[in-house]
Amino acid sequence: MTEDSTDLFDDLFARRVVPVLVPMPAPKAYSYAVPEGMAVTPGSIVQVPLGPRQVVGVVWDGVQDDAVDPKKLKAITQVFDCPPLSRDMRTFLDWVAAYTVSPPGLVARMALRAPAAFDPEPMIEGLRLTDTRPERMTPARERVIATADNGFTWTRSGLAHAAGTSSSVIDGLTAQGVFETVFMPPPPVVAAPDPDYAEHRLEGPQKQAALDLLESVDAGGFSVSLIDGITGSGKTEVYFEAIAATLKAGKQVLILLPEIALTASFMERFQDRFGSKPAEWHSDLAPRTREKVWRQVTEGGVRVVAGARSALFLPFENLGLIVVDEEHDPAYKQEDRVFYNARDMAVVRARIGDFPVVLVSATPSVESRVNGDLGRYKPIHLPTRFGDAALPDLGLVDMRRHPPERGGFLSPVLLRHIGKALERGEQALLFLNRRGYAPLTLCRVCGHRFQCPDCSTWLVEHRFRGQIQCHHCGYAERTPESCPECGTFDHLVACGPGVERIAEEVDRHFPDARTIVLSSDLMGVKRLRLELEAIAKGEADIVVGTQLVAKGHNFPMMTFVGIVDADIGLANGDPRAAERTFQLLSQVTGRAGRTGLKSLGLLQTYQPQHPVMQAIVSGDSEAFYEREIGEREKALLPPFGRLASIIVSADTRADAEGHARGLRQAAPRVSGISILGPAEAPLALIRGRHRFRLLVHGRRNSDMQAFVKTMLASGPKMRGSVSVQLDIDPQSFL
DNA sequence: AGCACGCCGACT
DNA sequence: GTCGGCGTGCTC
Numbered sequence A: 001m002t003e004d005s006t007d008l009f010d011d012l013f014a015r016r017v018v019p020v021l022v023p024m025p026a027p028k029a030y031s032y033a034v035p036e037g038m039a040v041t042p043g044s045i046v047q048v049p050l051g052p053r054q055v056v057g058v059v060w061d062g063v064q065d066d067a068v069d070p071k072k073l074k075a076i077t078q079v080f081d082c083p084p085l086s087r088d089m090r091t092f093l094d095w096v097a098a099y100t101v102s103p104p105g106l107v108a109r110m111a112l113r114a115p116a117a118f119d120p121e122p123m124i125e126g127l128r129l130t131d132t133r134p135e136r137m138t139p140a141r142e143r144v145i146a147t148a149d150n151g152f153t154w155t156r157s158g159l160a161h162a163a164g165t166s167s168s169v170i171d172g173l174t175a176q177g178v179f180e181t182v183f184m185p186p187p188p189v190v191a192a193p194d195p196d197y198a199e200h201r202l203e204g205p206q207k208q209a210a211l212d213l214l215e216s217v218d219a220g221g222f223s224v225s226l227i228d229g230i231t232g233s234g235k236t237e238v239y240f241e242a243i244a245a246t247l248k249a250g251k252q253v254l255i256l257l258p259e260i261a262l263t264a265s266f267m268e269r270f271q272d273r274f275g276s277k278p279a280e281w282h283s284d285l286a287p288r289t290r291e292k293v294w295r296q297v298t299e300g301g302v303r304v305v306a307g308a309r310s311a312l313f314l315p316f317e318n319l320g321l322i323v324v325d326e327e328h329d330p331a332y333k334q335e336d337r338v339f340y341n342a343r344d345m346a347v348v349r350a351r352i353g354d355f356p357v358v359l360v361s362a363t364p365s366v367e368s369r370v371n372g373d374l375g376r377y378k379p380i381h382l383p384t385r386f387g388d389a390a391l392p393d394l395g396l397v398d399m400r401r402h403p404p405e406r407g408g409f410l411s412p413v414l415l416r417h418i419g420k421a422l423e424r425g426e427q428a429l430l431f432l433n434r435r436g437y438a439p440l441t442l443c444r445v446c447g448h449r450f451q452c453p454d455c456s457t458w459l460v461e462h463r464f465r466g467q468i469q470c471h472h473c474g475y476a477e478r479t480p481e482s483c484p485e486c487g488t489f490d491h492l493v494a495c496g497p498g499v500e501r502i503a504e505e506v507d508r509h510f511p512d513a514r515t516i517v518l519s520s521d522l523m524g525v526k527r528l529r530l531e532l533e534a535i536a537k538g539e540a541d542i543v544v545g546t547q548l549v550a551k552g553h554n555f556p557m558m559t560f561v562g563i564v565d566a567d568i569g570l571a572n573g574d575p576r577a578a579e580r581t582f583q584l585l586s587q588v589t590g591r592a593g594r595t596g597l598k599s600l601g602l603l604q605t606y607q608p609q610h611p612v613m614q615a616i617v618s619g620d621s622e623a624f625y626e627r628e629i630g631e632r633e634k635a636l637l638p639p640f641g642r643l644a645s646i647i648v649s650a651d652t653r654a655d656a657e658g659h660a661r662g663l664r665q666a667a668p669r670v671s672g673i674s675i676l677g678p679a680e681a682p683l684a685l686i687r688g689r690h691r692f693r694l695l696v697h698g699r700r701n702s703d704m705q706a707f708v709k710t711m712l713a714s715g716p717k718m719r720g721s722v723s724v725q726l727d728i729d730p731q732s733f734l
Numbered sequence B: 001a002g003c004a005c006g007c008c009g010a011c012t
Numbered sequence C: 001g002t003c004g005g006c007g008t009g010c011t012c
Helices: A003-014 A087-100 A104-110 A139-148 A156-163 A167-175 A204-219 A235-248 A264-274 A287-299 A309-313 A342-353 A366-373 A412-423 A499-509 A525-536 A577-590 A611-618 A621-636 A653-666 A683-687 A701-714
Strands: A016-021 A030-034 A045-050 A053-059 A124-129 A179-184 A223-229 A252-256 A279-281 A304-307 A319-325 A333-336 A338-341 A356-361 A378-382 A393-398 A427-431 A440-443 A460-462 A467-469 A476-478 A492-495 A515-518 A542-545 A558-563 A600-605 A642-648 A672-676 A692-698 A724-726
Touching (some): A016 A104, A087 A338, A087 A342, A139 A167, A167 A179, A204 A223, A204 A235, A204 A356, A204 A378, A223 A366, A235 A252, A235 A264, A235 A319, A235 A356, A264 A304, A264 A525, A279 A287, A304 A309, A338 A342, A342 A356, A366 A378, A366 A621, A393 A611, A412 A427, A412 A558, A412 A600, A499 A515, A515 A525, A558 A577, A577 A600, A577 A611, A577 A621, A600 A611
Parallel strands (some): A252 A304, A252 A319, A279 A304, A393 A600, A558 A600
Antiparallel strands (some): A016 A030, A016 A053, A045 A053, A440 A492, A672 A692
């Protein structure tokens, strides 16, 4: 050992050592030395060396129990000039890590998703008029000086624009000392909202609901309210009152929305009420904007954020309310890396921060309903539509009695009503939750079925693109002209309908109508938003869409909604199938009838007696929930099972069953394990080559966590990472 | 999660 | 003879 390195060790020992969470799936924080003269506190955001690179980490709480090998110990590179994560935020991140059985470093990383935001935003250069005047005056110079002569600081381009000159005039004046350069703080990303800007006049049930909600919000402290109101009942106006009250109390507000519902129309509604738009937070924010929003949220400048689920991990300076709109929406579940449901974690964050949270839905999740029934969440009902918006008439079309013509999928009843809507100059919406042209293609000669080479699923024909695709792994190939098995040409047949095929059928019946297909694979989020606005303006007659038409957009001229196959999704093995179908169908039929125009929704079904169909047409959601809660209890064991999804890599169903057997032995307290195949597992999982998912049912969170740990330690050998999602148990943490 | 190291197949 | 596939292992 050289003298140099001895000195280095002495030096390291003299330093303080702190735990730092690094963005890596390590089970606990790593230890780093704090260099002489550097000040850190728990929550400090720091840069540390990790292997060959520098990463962003967070100084964590406590001391490291077992000392690391001093040879390994490295020093913190720098502390960012940025508010440390608060005590509450750290508690929250720890809680989420423990609950989801995820590495804490990966959870902490979710709070730091803003690459270059940790150093303060640079001051921007501004110009201020001095007493000096130019030797030669020109009309342009006069205008500039007159414009700037108000004591304000201007930006170079702003002043040029305001004075109607080019910026070279200003450069000339600056050179002569007419302007001095001063530095000013960067402008806020959004203007401050004004809680008194345009108060809504609420009446009747809406007013009562707002009063009930304000009672909890004004009381301060933790509470969960569950606003349960049908589409068009004015839920948004009601929770806007809670937002206004929170703003008046000087606190920040987070509104969570499913990504697709973060539309311009929502922002405008907010602006109409509060005079300015909320800051947005979602996956396709421009990086610069993202950094500004993150920074200003941590410093408290941004008062209201409307964001997708990831916004829940923003380190607010002074958060005082979370609203979770469309709380039942499956988009709140993150199903890769850290598995969590933002709706449930919002409740936890509010509990830790001791402030109110408001869950909002026309069709609450069964979990939230149970929590409401048990008195843990405060139910607030909005039973009627307001204004002149009538509910649509809803009916079932029994497909056994009204079959479509050969080769078609639309019953004569549906076609007749589409025609009527067109005659009235109104719009029709056809909903089918299936992308592409046909879900299965086969050869009429040899019976060959096109199957994904990587998954065991059928390839879906996309005729617009001339491709057959796997909807699970993204595999795609050109649609062949001949059968790859027997070589026969022109004998491939499409089986079953997708939206493209329905559009084709509609075109055949209504060749003069403007028909548009809305499907997530045909356009990006931006393009989609534009299309939705265009449709709302009446630039299409018939819209054929997948489930994205169900979310958060209103079409005032849409007076007929036809559900092409209401039965899709009822029998896919997921214990939530009926609930999901009910929520989806409610949302789609809710798109109609908000204008005072008479509107109609028809559902094509082969199971008109099914409880979901009955609930939709009768409007009796109470009976449906009661039944569904009962079914869920039977399926998952009383008092109300907890579901954990455990992702297991298995190439065949038989392998998955082998894993399940091993898991049952490893964890006797787990009450049930069911296997979901590729058709039920989300895309993200399949991409990671995990084809089968085991749904594990247990009674209590502690049981489930113990189970997962046992599994990780001694369970069957599994390839890749094993991930877990726990859905909240109504009896968990309240 | 990244990233390096390392060992076998098709190419300038 | 090299470029590049992804399997394995490590990071305070």
